[in-house]
Amino acid sequence: MRQSAPLFPDGAASRVVLIGCSDFDDIGLPAIPAVKANLSDLRSAFTDQTHGILPPEHCRVLADPANHRSVGMALAQAAREAEDLLLVYYTGHGLLDEDGLLHLALSSTDPAHVGFTGVPTDLVKRYLGRARARLRVLVLDCCFSGRAVAAMTESGSLLSAQLDMSGTYTLTSTTATAPSHAPPGQRHTAFTAALLDALSQPEPLTLDGIHQHIDTVLQGAGLPRPQRRSVNAAGDLALARGPVQPPGTSTKAAADGAHEVRFRRTPPTAPPADGHRDTIAAVFFLVALVTLTLLFGGWRVLLITAAAVLGCGGLITLLAVVAERVRYELIIDGQGLRVARGKRSACVSWADTECVGVLRTIANHSNVLIVRLRPDTPRPLGFGKGANHHVPDQRYVIVGTLGTYGVDPVRLRSAIEHFAGGIYRTDQQLLEMDPRLR
Template sequence: MRQSAPRFPDGATSQAVLIGCGDYTDIDLPAIPAVGANLADLRAALTDQTHGILPPEHCRVLADPADHRSVGAALAQAAREAEDLLLVYYAGHGLLDEGGLLHLALSSTDPGHVDFTGVPADLVKRYLGRARARLRVLVLDCCFSGRAVAAMTESGSLLSAQLDVGGTYTLTSTTATAPSHAPPGQRHTAFTAALLDALSHPEPLTLDAVHRHIDSVLQGRGLPRPQRRSVNAAGEIALVRGPVRPHAGPPTDGEGEIRFREPSSDPPTRRDTIKAVLLLTVIAAVMTLFGGWRVTLIWGGVAALILGPILLVNVRRRDVHYDLVVDGDGLRTEHGTRTAHVPWTDIECVGVLRRAPGTVLIANVLIVRLKADAPWPPGFHKRLNQRLPDRHYVIVGRLGTYGADPVRLRSAIERFAGGIYRTDQQLLEMDPRLR
């Protein structure tokens, strides 16, 4: 297919707003580590000194916005200032409300109240519709993003009429019913990686050619196909003037593992010494009061012999941390010279229970469900695991023991093991005996 000659927007009167959410406060929204690189590398491509179309000051980046205010302010300002091109990009979780409307998740979004805590995609499109820019481009890299295209093609849609006045292009990472993909361990999400690859093409590609390139890449990997909608020849514009090589940047984790360690405490020697002196002083005072100095010397010596080793062991124990390691091989715990390990090949699923089975006080425990033919891995806490219904489960330990943030832990597990993570509710639905 012959490509039409690309049209390059006037950077002096163009604006871009790049929005991305990779970290979330709700445990049911897994982190997407690749979002940060998506934003950085897309901005670098658009503002490249040689091949980009935008001055750096005309490209706003909103990384992990927590509320609607910052998003609305950036969109409103860009809509006012853009005369030639207005580009809006979002990467993160796409959530549907009860009516099936698409919302873009922010870092503080509650999936149970997405109507009030997410940004409606229709609201973003209304900002585009009010903009005076001649060309308007919306790029969505999130689940169900194809709904943004479907809503604009409905007959009689007021929103569609507003956007059809000028040139408008909508490009989404997936269909109206399919999830988007962020391969574990990769620098970019699947869609944005293909987008950046298209922007690094030897010849500048029009938006229609960019869509065809992304479609070919994703379809070849068996992923949902991207969607597009073009109005008034908007598909003939190009986002770069030539090949732009995305910055390689540092790897997501150079050591190939993610380690959680209990928070360091204050240096124990001074504090424990003060405790020991105070305790021995109290014992000596009581014994002197009731038994005289001879009794004090005898029992004081006995107390010192008993308490001394206990305090010494306590000091040494403070220097030995509890570590939880997530890597390509599996889950591993380390405490001094003692380690316990369970490989991913033996794991059916993994998740965090709000309360350990059969207990009241032991909260937020990391639990592993083993495959039916997997051996029980030695080295894990025996007394804690005695409360489990059978030997197909392993309680790795309390998250607090390792200072593990549940959101970051879920992200680490999904990075190395894919979609085996289960929420507390999902685990209990699978096996009510875990209550």
Template sequence: MRQSAPRFPDGAASRAVLIGCSDFDDIDLPAIPAVKSNLADLRSALTQDTHGILPPEHCRVLADPADHRSVGMALAQAAREADDLLLVYYTGHGLLDEDGLLHLALSSTDPGHVGFTGVPAELVKRHLGRARARLRVLVLDCCFSGRAVAAMTESGSLLSAQLDMSGTYTLTSTTATAPSHAPPGQRHTAFTAALLDALNQAEPLTLDGIHQHIDSRLREAGLPQPQQRSVNAAGNLALVRGPVQSHGEPPTGHEGEIRFRQQPPEPSVDRRRDTVVYVVLLSVLVAVGVLFAGWFATLIAAGGIALFAGLVLLLLLLRRGVHYDLVVDSHGLGTEHGTHSAHIPWKDIERVGVLRRAPGTVLISNVLIVRLKAGAPRPTGFHRRLNQRLPDQRYVILGMLSTYGADPMRLRSTIEHFAGGIYRTDRQLLEMDPRLR
């Protein structure tokens, strides 16, 4: 990816405000658990000791702000203090009012009265437009965020005068009419995962380069395209000085190895559900027994059912301790399930990628597939049913990404880190071999 020479901001004269809402009072606004990780990992990237651009005290995080006051005060303070760069990032729900204007949801936002309870995007940009910082960047990861770009070009916009000046850049997760995406069970939203991946490249990307990188990642995933608008020289700004690593916990693993693991459900929820099921079954048994068999036979049957249920529950508890792991390391790709494991070394892999649909199927999606080199031995131990419809024996499906809770974009980066340029997109795999359709 060719780009102009990056310009690095002066950290001492720069400020960042990261705003995110993951939990909401209104039941019509579902929680977005990934927001917490978005905020934590983006702050870690921007303030990383070696390659970050900001001292930690110059990067303020507002997690789940309940009112406009805290947001306004944070933006106003940052606008006063920043002389070089002012960066504002929001992740959460984007809502439209009756006039189609974008508002950023807070914890207390009422979807029925967005204009009074949400933060207007134009108000945020007004703070940016009035700031004295030479470079001002707005990044929005929310539904309909592209309207923040459109508003800057509309005639008569309240912001056209303030923001159409040198050194402003707007980057949004989607278009003016499309929703943003937060894949269930993933650590980050789709846009911020791609943003963090862009910040972790070997060479620092400019804002224009970051936009191109995110666009490529989201396009491959079949998601709405990010939008951007740059005024004059803001596009050559870099947000890091080199590759940064996420400080988050999952995927788990140790040095030289990355493990993708699906997190088990909360045990408290499972226990409550199991208890209700068993109580209902025993109650039905007792009621039927009393009606047709009498008390004595009923007690014997109930005891037998209770013993059987206890054994089933014990087996379920034992199974919960077994994890499905996808392991990527310097030696190759592997899977682990309890005591069972399978592995393919890099030296035997010609190419690897993620197919959106397993060959010959409709419901089995996002499978990790490997093309073996000619003469390489076929490995054993992988899912038999998934490998039944492959066009020839040089293909091996390791499993579905959902089994391992693997984010496609981070998986690709991990494979490229350990094995170089052998990764292929879904489109490239199908172009190379149409039999995979």
């Protein structure tokens, strides 16, 4: 990726404020569990001892702030102290008021009264405009965040004039009219996952380079494209001095120079059982069983029936436990990609691979990892018919859905590009290459 020479901020004179809301009082605002990891992992990236841009005490995290006061105090303090870089990041729900103005939701925000209970983005931008920092960055990971970019481009406004006095950069997760995305079960929201992946690249990326990286990742996943606005030299600013270890990468893999990247499906945690309901149902079942058996068969039949019921129940429980413990792994290394499903395994080598990518299926709305083999390459052993009877010809191998192996699509793409070079293809590129995949 070609970009300008990175401009590194003075960490001692820089301040970063990370704001995020994952839990909300109003039932109309669903929880966003990934927000917590967004905040913690971004803080780790910005304050990494080797590759970060500032010391830990200059990065403030506001997790689930309940009111405007805490947000305002944090922004005001950072605006007073920052002389080189002031960066403000928000992740959570973005809500529009009756006039279409974007507000950032807090834990206590009432969607019916957004203007009084949310934080207007105009207010956040005013703090940025008043700051004396040489470089100011606003990053929004929320729905309709592109409206922040649109508002800042209005000519003749006082806000625009304030922010244009020095270098500013606004980066948003989506457009002015589109929602942002938090894939269920993933550690991060889609935008922040791509942002963290950009910060972990071998060479430091400027803000313009980060935007291009995120745009490629989100566009490849079929998600709304990020927006940006840059003034003066802000686009040359770098937010990391080198590769930051991606969250979720094992310590051993990092120590070994990332000899492999391993994905493993984690069985879903069952919701807490309703003890009273289960007890009542069990009592009714046992009473009915005893009554019917005594009426029609006597004690001997009762004992035989009870033994049969207990045996079947134990067998069902055992099968359920075994099914949960089946190992589903996807391993990517310098040789190729390997999959393991219980005791069965299969492998595709990079030498036999023309390209590999993730294809979004319309039928079940899942993301499928698919490999296109080189001409005259026999199909690798271990991949059964299953979903592969849907492929256009024998050159394609469907490895499985990303959910089967608990795969983070951002880490997947990064791993393939690291070990196999430029053979990764986005959904759109796969379809352009072979329309039969539709």
